[in-house]
Amino acid sequence: MGSYSQWKQMPLGGVWREGNSDSYYENKNPYNNELLVRIKLANNEDIDEAFFVANKVQKEWAQTTAEERSKVMLKAIKLFEERREEFAKILVEESGSTIKKANFEIDTALRYIKEASEFPFKMESETLDSTIKGKKNKIFRIPVGIVSVITPWNFPFNLAIRSVAPALATGNAVILKPDNQTAISGGSFIAKVFEDAGVPKGLISVIIADLKEIGDAVIEHPLANVVSFTGSSKAGKHIASVASKHLKKATLELGGNNAFVVLDDADLDKAVSASIFGKFMHQGQICMSINRIIVDRKVSNEFISKFKSKVEKLTTGDPMSNETNIGPLINKNQINQVNRLVQTSIEEGATVVVKGDVKNNTISPWVLTDVTSEMTIAQEEIFGPIAVIIPVDGEEEAIRVANDTKYGLVGSVFTEDINRGLAFAEKMDCGMFHINDATVNSEPGVPFGGEKDSGLGRHGGEWSIDEFTTVKWVSIQNEARNYPLA
Incomplete structure (x- = not known):
């Protein structure tokens, strides 16, 4: 039994x-x-x-x-x-x-x-x-x-x-x-x-x-x-x-297709730490998980380098171990869905920064960059440990790309200028938004919910x-x- x-x-x-x-x-x-x-x-x-x-x-x-x-x-x-x-x-x-x-x-x-x-x-x-x-x-x-x-x-x-x-x-x-x-x-x-x-x-x-x-x-x-x-x-x-x-x-x-935006004045170390948590917590199987990391091209190379270094230290395996960061996906169908998205994005022109590996029901992290808004992986909810990085030229393009989705659950932006962050938040089409924090946030006393789909x-x-x-x-x-x- x-x-x-x-x-x-x-x-x-x-x-x-x-x-x-x-x-x-x-x-x-x-x-x-x-x-x-x-x-x-x-x-x-x-x-x-x-x-x-x-x-x-x-x-x-x-x-x-x-x-x-x-x-x-x-x-x-x-x-x-x-x-x-x-x-x-x-x-x-x-x-x-x-x-x-x-x-x-x-x-x-x-x-x-x-x-x-x-x-x-x-x-x-x-x-x-x-x-x-x-x-x-x-x-x-x-x-x-x-x-x-x-x-x-x-x-x-x-x-x-x-x-x-x-x-x-x-x-x-x-x-x-x-x-x-x-x-x-x-x-x-x-x-x-x-x-x-x-x-x-x-x-x-x-x-x-x-x-x-x-x-x-x-x-x-x-x-x-x-x-x-x-x-x-x-x-x-x-x-x-x-x-x-x-x-x-x-x-x-x-569902959500949540954008995590890194502007050119962001503290990159803080942004990387937040994005690691927001992307890989529970293997990315959270409605609030980061689906797209949108980075100003002025700082994208440095961000990717720091991000890659952190990702490569994440451990995948037995979820009962205190040392494990990434456990299994819920079932084989989810494994197949994530693999499909990765392979499609590579065929569409994405660059592999970190190559993941499948073992039974676990997938070690993938990091893909040179992704564009038109790619399938940028439009669909991933629900897996796949980080998608989209370089953009400036704040206005970041806003346009972040809003280029049928979803509107949550977003976040990293900037050292809080007023700039607040102005960015006002332009985002989502029910929740966080400045200098990950997209994964839940508090019992505030309104949790989204817009659009x-x-x-x-x-x-x-x-x-x-x-x-x-x-x-x-x-x-x-x-x-x-x-x-x-």
Whole structure:
């Protein structure tokens, strides 16, 4: 049954059990292909049961006090910390995270839960003036009901928590559909900890299923009120279409083709350090990863030399080792996709500065330069340890090249002139931008999200509250009113 056979069951409608599908999924370690657990999948019957129970339990959960919901969030943090070592190991063995990345992800996710613990206290009603004599207007912020959360495999814990924690904290139920490749770290483990922290059974259900069997059930189910999706732009467009057809709100955090810009006055040592982190963290399998390094030609040779030197010191191998910088890609399909992009770019005229190597599911870093915006690798999201360097002539060309993409998630610029950096940021078509820092940034109290094909909506702080609540206007007429037709 595999080393994680205790996770063969999933929480469905308040009961930990196997799904009712005839199909199974074999969850394997992407580094060594060892079987972790064989899971009997859920089907549409299970999904109906999950929604039915969630609808009942959510109404009771929404009536709990702000203090009670906040205490559950804080207890969950404590339990995750107590099980950190166990959970980090799961992240390594299930998602191919290096141990460094696993702990980085846990720290980031716990900050999101801490932020969410304050949300119950920020849902107070407010009173607004009325244009009608003797009337009072009260505005109540209330839970939306049931939130369908669909998450990917690359940062399974953090990207689930970013929606699950605020949804629960604001009084909702959650139907969580993780990627099957990370069903434990992105689904079942999360549900178990929240149940242990005091969330009522049935408030969270985890759907581990074959999309070919369940289709769009977690999106279009009549009891789903909001759909929160993180994943590819292609899938996001489909989800948005299905949700809108059923008049459901969708919040979408999608792909990126993120530009890291180095201007002619940049501190190159700092820029190189930031770009190494932003490009190679988790093998480049992050929506915020640097996809294109755009460097002013005046400093490009020096930058490339320093960058190459750093890249050649990165170690590739067993993600459980503290010495490993780059672990495996998630599966063979991703390996093939990255290899295709590299070979196509070379055929299109890119120059190889550092040549990578494939061993099983790992790819050691590639560095390509003399890349142009027209090349395939400059237009597609890479999701692998391939650094692409595009030399440009001056700041205006850097801005034009950086914006030459259908995506608009995040960007960054390195310059010693902060005002120059701020002016650059204003011209960038993206939802997030960083000056003298990497593109990979996530903070629980600021708005996280993109423009264009990178999504709709925002995560973090009061913006998360907006995504998972709605408002109700209640007016009180305190004295007789003269009506036009009375």
